[in-house]
Amino acid sequence: MATKLLRTALNKPRNYHPIRPNPTRSSSLTSYPFSSQQQDDHVTDPEESRPDHVRQLHAIFRSNGSDFINHGTAASLESCNSLLESLISQGKYQDSLNLFSKMEASGIRPDTFAHNKAIQAAVKMGNLKMAVGFKDAMENRRKKPDTFTYNVLISGLCKSKRLADARKLFDEMSQRRVVPNRVTFNSLIDGYCKDGDLKGAFEIRERMRVAEVSANLTTYNSLIGGLCRAGLVAEAEAVVGEMEACGFVADGFTYSILFDGYSRCQDGDKLVELYEETVRKGVRLGDYTCSVMLNALCKVGRVEAAEGVLKELMEKGLVPTSVIHNTIVDGYCRVGNMNGAISAVKQMALNGMKPSCITYNTLINGFCKIQNMAEAEALVTEMEERGVVPSVETYNTLIEGHGRGFRFELCFQLLEQMQEKGLKPNVISYGSLINSLCKNRKLLEAEILLRDMVDRGVLPNVQVYNMLVDGHCKYGKLQDAVRLFDEMIEKGITPTIVTYNSLINGFCKEGQVLEAEELAVRITSEGFSPDVITYNSLITGYFDIGNNKKAFKLYEHMERLGIKPTVATYHMLIKGIGREGGMQEVEQLYQEMLEKKLVPNRVFYNELIRCYARFGDVRKAFDLYREMVESGEAPDEMTYTSLLIGHCREGKLLEADNLFVAMKVKGLVPSAVTYMVLIDGHCKLDNFNGAYDHYREMVDKGFFPNAFTCNELLKGLRNEGRLEEAELLYSEMREKGVMEWTESSSMEAAEIL
Template identity: 30%
Template sequence: MICASHKICGHSRFLMVKSLALSFSCFSSKTQITNSSESREVSNLFKLPSPSFAVSSRRLKRVLRSNKWSESVEMELGKLNVQLNNYVVNQVLKSLSDSEMAFRFYLWVESRPGFKHDHFTTKSIIVLLLKDQNFNLLSQVLSRIRENGFSMHRSLYRILVSGYVKTGMFDHAIVTFDEMVESGCRVFSVDYNKFIGVLVHNCCFDLAEKYYDMMIPQGYSLSWFTYSRFICGLCKVGNITLVEKLLDDMNETGCVPDIWAYNTYLDSLCKEKRLDSAIGVLNTMKKKGREPDVVTYTTIFNGLCNVRRFSDAVELWDEMVKKGFRPDVVACQALIFGLCNNGKVEIAFEIMMGMIKDEIKLTVSIYNAVISGFYRVGSFDKAQKIDSFMRRNGCKPDVVTYNIHLNYYCNNVMLDEAHNLMDIMEMEGINPDKYSYNQLLKGLCKANRLREAYALIATEMEGKGFCDVVSCNILIEALCMARNVQTAYKLFEEMGRKGIDPDTVTYGTLIKGFFIKGHHKKAKELFDHMVNAGVAPNVNAYTTMVHYLCKSGRVDFACKLFHDMIEKGISPDVVSYSALINGLCKASRVTEAMDLYEDMSNRGLSPDNLTYTLLIGGLLQEKKAVLACRIWDHMMENGFTLDKMISERLINAMKLRTS
């Protein structure tokens, strides 16, 4: 029974499942039929009436293949059944190579109902117009953008600024950058860095400072690279104040200039003789981890030697060597030249020997500097030994080496040695140059062998093209010293015929020569001739005129010339002031002389012994003992002593005043 019932139940379940299956099959077939018809209806409802984006852009490009925009092109575009959107327009604009065609298409699209350009289409037209440098059309595009109230993204401003800079239109770049700042779009530190970098590169330092001052309050900072280039540029134009401000700002942000910027700054400090500041910067570099290089040390060597701080220069040299730097030739020359030029040749010699010990190959210039240094301090034997040592070390002397020897021989009227040396030069294949012949000419003039000097110019120097204004000046000076001023003047006239222009030295020498001979009128004519010839008188020429005019009693004219000199920007020296003060004192114009003395003191100049004596004597003559006593104090402070006669007069005058 149980088994039979199970069978009946199982059969029933089978029939139910089969029935359900048949029912589902019928429903499914009906549904397929219904869905198929509905699908066709939906497809017809949403079917696109125009081609795809790619097809649309291809069809537009095909029409625009024409090289020139025309009415027919515009009509053909209008007939196309394409849907215009920013993607399609942008693809077309990017495919065009002709900026004018792109511009016309850009305007045509803009005129289509419902179309508005976006960031991408605007970017494409701007890029193409910049590439073709079609700035007239670009200006029209930008005007339309502004008129339509389109808000440009900072990337478009960046593209415009970059394009203007590349084509050298800096004014437009500046206006665009300002527009970007004022537009309200966010300007980043990188924008200021790039723009300030461009301004620095083009030496627009005032503008660079303006934008720098704009960015700092916003919490932005320049990169170490931009700071470094900015510092280098400012140093070149001498704006050290702004450099120091930038360095302070860098210090606050932990930014460190590169070695090039530091070296440029150090060079500026050394040129301004701010050596303590330069050494301070050197120490700061070390603390900040920016190790100085050979250029750093070389720059400071030069500066220290120029202000005669030789012990500091040598100390710095030792520091450089201890740090393991191998000095290059430039560094060696900087220190040795500085020492030799300032009479410290023994120290230079020791450094040179140290370099040889370290197997640093010396140049002929270094040997020349040491040879010249020993000659200047009168060490003839040492100079000769250095020359021999140089040759043994395989360094051949050049024309400068021989000229250094010639200069010493001729200054000391060793003419036989000078002639022999000229012969040796030619035997060794070194041709004497203009300087060589001028040295020999100077030696002959010093020996008062003026005929030989004249013959040297006529027979050798003129033929080789070595006779110049220096040669003529040497001979003219020698003739004037020999009181042969007429011959000197004839040589002066010959200079013009030979195409040699006289200079200030030529005129000054002749003026002095004529004054000495008592030909004051001729001297004055020569001074006027110099001015009319466009040769600006120097302080020596003015001083000569003032001195001899005062000597001949023409003090008023001397005063006029003195003031003319100052008006022309020529600063009087001690000799100029002393010449006029002496003339005024001798003319009993002590009040004017005292005014001149005050002006002289304000300029940091001190009179010579004779001027002090004349001033005190003149003041005593006018019974101004107190003022004379004050001048006496100044005189003693400057290391001068008053002669016995005037000092007794001064003492007596003071006694009378107190009695």
């Protein structure tokens, strides 16, 4: 019902009543991304529903095009308008514009309705400049734009993400006393929601209330969708409550939005609960909603639950599509359960569907992710044997898989194979390989490949340049990163916030924080706003040069701007403060982070444990270790090294040695820092026997201590009269070029620990 009313409102021009049946089928705004999926079962044939004279005109138009006006036909404004509407309803937008031009040329003066149809055709063709031109021409001819005029233009501008221009037209309506209707408001609300501007969306919703224009299912679905995309699912549920209180019933599409929202929040339990709610309420779930729901369950790792739901739906009469089956296959691949994925493909065959290229690509991607490249390549052979032709995406997946394992020779062979089979590598083919080369510090090879792809007619995009700029920044090649940045500008490739953030991070790593901050200011003139990644880099940069005061000022400024700090932000703050032993501030920051519902990860726990082990309550460090394990974060070498610092600091060498053994039993490989912590800890308590044992193991593993640790151990061995061990140590020191203790060595050791 709501859809019918929407169509009627869109297609009923003011002060115009041509004789034309069934106008509700011709609107340009009849479909919304968040509108109800229900449609009328019966659609009247538009040819049968037209009056005789219009059908005659249509037949002549099909034969002669817009020249029908010159073929002795009594073409009136009314008949031309009916034909305009007919052409637009059939998607013949260029023909309708040709007809409009012919009307003008033949002396038929287009009225508001005709102008509206020309505007509608231009918007449908994506030519907003032409559409606005028609509006201007309309006004020059003293034809007043009506609600339909503005609705079509506002909708087109919103879909093109030109919200500011759409808002200007909306404000113009008020100035000219053109009354907006539900479609006007819904277009703006949907536009703002899709642009992520929830404040703008709810402001328009409030204007809608003030104007006493009632909301419909489309209105609510748009708002619910906007909130879900922003991760505000609880608020979206509140809007559902308001919607139901107003007498609307959530349909399958409403639930598809909520399924997607809870998927974004990784809430598998709520997804299952939501499905059970649809069963209780008798909500009919179509193929689209089922796909969204099953995909959501698979995304959060609840693949078996998804299969159970699919089985229930099939028992109720759902005939699963290939999309639904592929969703289940992809779900198993996401969680690395390739046996489950293969079983799902077999089930697909039992249901009478052959695996498609998409199915095979999904399986190949799954095997590539777990680096089982033999199985991935065997599937390519199998799909060819079964008559399924591998696509560019198939090869791109293999290139990415081998690239992730740094098997670059195989990647180049795959590029050659593609060309031999008539498949042209695209920007993703090259981009995957360039990304892998950059991650493996093969920056020269990555740039050579960039030149090769250009020579082969594949133009690099901003993502490819971002990989190169970021790779050079990460590995200290700032000058080359700037050169690549200048190159992309020269080639007309517009940098993104990702590009600028990479450069800012690069400047900060080189200690050039003033240049980094200048660049952060500059990006606002380029139409970007600094984000949390920008500020994280700047905060780290100032901490690294010892300017803690400036680092905290940036943090406070970030919060004032409404930019929400992440776990990474707090990690940097705690690391910076922790260097100076400010444990009270560290504890405050930790509590603040928890209050903001941010969940610590392994990197964060490691830094916090390290701070407490070095400067605070060692028991607290072990409490955090237990908390870390209980939260599901697996301790690594850094975790244990920090705990060893705590034991050594308290003089508990036996506990330290036992923890070291436990660490190795768990399969963790000690680093050079781990060994130096133990050697220094034993040296401080004059246990040079234990220190020397750890030193020998360290050397056997291919590591060597720094000058400070070597000299402390050397001095201790000599004092205890263990001259043979001392002489061997001294000899090994000379071999490694470590000769004597220096103050810088002491500072280096302190920084490492």
